[in-house]
Amino acid sequence: MSDHDKLPPDLDEEADEADLAPIRPPTVQWLKRLAELKAFLAVHGRYPKRRGIERGEVSLYDWLTAQRHAFLAHKLTWNQAVAMDVLGDWITTDQEIFSDDHWQQRLADLLAFRKRFGRLPNRRHFQSDEEDALGIWMETQVSARNRGSMPAWRVEAMNAAFPGWAAPQATG
Structure with missing residues (x-):
């Protein structure tokens, strides 16, 4: 056997047969459920809800x-994933969509605050409930960014709207 005929070192010659099995198409029952979901989307214009009626x-x-x-x-098999793609963004949950919409609204509120007052909210010396709430939200964003739990698109949106927003603030 020449060097070109050998398997790369990361491929084990004793690989599980399941890993080498042919790709199976979705079952008839699975396709039926997908069709039911497509019909639900067509009729109701939304994905089903946990407590739906x-x-x-x-x-x-x-x-x-x-x-x-x-x-x-x-x-999920490749064939199933491809079949699911006819649904559009089927992976994102309604809760995630709501959360992202709410986050974008808070960002818009923060932009409006800065436009009105020419500054970002000061949580330590707030002058209104709105400023206090926006200050808390801003601190939460800084904390999420520092923990690494903030999605990249949110970090980019904050960076674009407020360069240096997560830099430590001088106390006083």
Whole structure:
């Protein structure tokens, strides 16, 4: 066997047969649930909710949640993931969308505050409930950034709106 015929060192010749198994198409039952979800989206214009009131909604919510978890755990097959893509952004939950919308509104409130007063809120010497609330929100953003838990798009939005926003502030 020449060097060109050898497997790369990271490929074990005794790999599990499951790793080498052919890609299986989704089951008929799985495709039926996907069709039900597509129909729900077409009729209601939204994804099912956990406490939904429409017929079959809670069951569809549970199925969609299972698909999201399988995808994030790398257990959804390639064929299933491709089939799910006809739904659009099926991975992002309603709660994540709400959270992002709320965050963007708070950023807009902070921009409006700076435009009105020519400064960022001062949490230690606030002059209104609005300034106190925005100061707390700003501190929360700095803390999230410093912990590394703030999504990159939020860091970029804050950097664009308020250069140096996360720099330590002088006390006094």
